[in-house]
Amino acid sequence: MPFLKWAGGKRWMTARHGWLLxxxxxxxxxxxxxGGSVLFxxxxxxxxxxxxxxxxxxxxxxxxxxxxRIEKLLAKHQQLHSESHYYKTxxxxxxxxIEEAARFIYLNRACFNGIYRVNLKGVFNVPKGSKDAIVMPDDDFEELAKxxxxxxxxAQDFEKTIAAAGVGDFVFVDPPYTVRHNNNGFIKYNQNLFAWQDQVRLRDCVKAAAARGALVLVTNANHASVRDLYKGMGIIHTLDRASIISASSEHRKTSSELAITVGYDARESGRQPMRPLKVDAESDSPR
Known part of the structure; x- marks a missing residue:
């Protein structure tokens, strides 16, 4: 259902690990x-x-x-799509x-691997990809709009958003990963966007939200430093996935990520909230 391809997106998680929610x-x-995979x-x-x-x-x-109107503009981009149209757009x-949004979606679908990258001047500079499909058969913008x-x-910093979460709210936290893990190369797209200090600040926000009674699911790099950062706060699950950040499919590797549930135990029947939850446990073989 998501209409954007996004580096680090969680379609794979919703498809295979919905039990975490x-x-x-x-x-x-x-x-x-x-890309809003979990939202949609x-x-x-x-x-x-x-x-x-x-x-x-x-x-x-x-x-x-x-x-x-978004649909109509995308159909027009589909008709005009070519190398020259891509770089002109x-x-x-x-x-x-609305026109700018259609441009954003068009570039996302036509660029290399759906990567969002800007230069020092804030200008989107990803080259054209090899795919020519702009209008997708499963597009359903009406349902997305609902x-x-x-x-x-x-548009705001994560700290302000998480601070709004209270008792019984569900917070899904999927930050840019700032630790290289399993050699999937994803970190090179994020190391200048989200520093380790931001990871620490995020951890503190998650801890405060859980203390207020929120249920929090954090996804992050499968790395010892991240495990240490969240030690004692919740339950750590290890999820395997395939890396998609590579120009060639034969160079794409299986990697793993962490999913940390804070304030509830996803492994419990019915996934009922369990507060307070002060368990430091790991599950390397989730259902």
């Missing part, structure tokens, strides 16, 4: 929304989603506002929010 909660809170999988009745990427947030707002910015209308969507 709590069965019931109040407000859904996501401070690093990215859960389809919450009420949500707060944010990201520091203003262009991304404006795109979500535009889909929520006028999905029909990449060099433009539109003052009108989900987004139930959410408050803001």
């Amino acid at each position: 709590p069965a019931r909660f109040n407000t859904y809170v996501e401070p690093f929304v990215g 999988h859960i389809r919450p009745k009420k949500g707060l989603v944010s990201d520091l990427n203003v262009d991304l947030i404006d795109t979500y707002k535009a889909v929520r506002q006028d999905w029909k 990449r060099s433009l910015r539109f003052a009108e929010p 989900v987004l209308r139930k959410c408050r969507i803001v």
